[in-house]
Amino acid sequence: MAITVRGKNIEVTPALKDYVEKRVKKVTKYFENIGEITAVLAVEKGRHIVEVTVPVNGILLRGEEATADMYTSVDLVIEKLEKQIEKHKTKLTRKFRSGGFKDELVPAMAADAEDELRVVKTKRFAVKPMSTEEAVMQMNLINHDFYVFMNADTEQVNVVYRRKDGNYGLIEPEF
Known part of the structure; x- marks a missing residue:
């Protein structure tokens, strides 16, 4: 599992990178087949924006948060991803309880x-x-x-x- 942490209008310090990697690993413990995880940290107009994308088992988990503090933004993104995981697992459990999950979901990406x-x-x-x-x-x-x-x-x-x-x-x- 590779984690890429990039900065946009901000220099990513080793401490910040370690913090992001540590928090992202908390989300990845729920899955086995994880692709390359991307975290983009940005500063725009005084807002600290964090966007994390996690491709897992053919689905794409994505969260974005903006606050006045980068560490708070990271924490909120992780909470958002955890809620997505719980929501996804609940839906799959309800829908496929009897027959099991047959097809993988396609990663969704924006169109042109x-x-x-x-x-x-x-x-x-x-x-x-x-x-x-x-x-x-x-x-x-x-x-x-x-x-x-x-x-x-x-x-x-x-x-x-x-x-x-x-x-x-x-x-x-x-x-």
């Missing part, structure tokens, strides 16, 4: 961002088949408003999204 007509960022990710319900669960787990996934029933790329009324929508493109 547009700023007028200019593409400023492109992300690529592996798409694994899953049900619409599993895609909604993954979208909620990473706190995004949409999620691109391969629908296991239709074998087509679909998008689930959170509607303003609190319900969910499904986009099924026709090619």
Whole structure:
């Protein structure tokens, strides 16, 4: 398990790096197949922002917090990740109690961002088949408003999204 700690507008001291690594290891004790963990520490307009991404067993845990103190931000991010883990495990236990977990969840990543007509960022990710319900669960787990996934029933790329009324929508493109 590799932990990468990067600074953005801040020099990451050895003490701060050790603190982040120690706190992140607390979250990783729940899982076995952990990819490279990334922690980005940033200072913007007097706010100390910490973003931690943990790829685990095909899912992506992500937390971000901003406070006036970097150490407090780290602690709050870890609490947020622990809540995500508990929420995820509870949902999986309820949903798959009888049959067991059959398919791995796909890591969710944001789609292409547009700023007028200019593409400023492109992300690529592996798409694994899953049900619409599993895609909604993954979208909620990473706190995004949409999620691109391969629908296991239709074998087509679909998008689930959170509607303003609190319900969910499904986009099924026709090619």
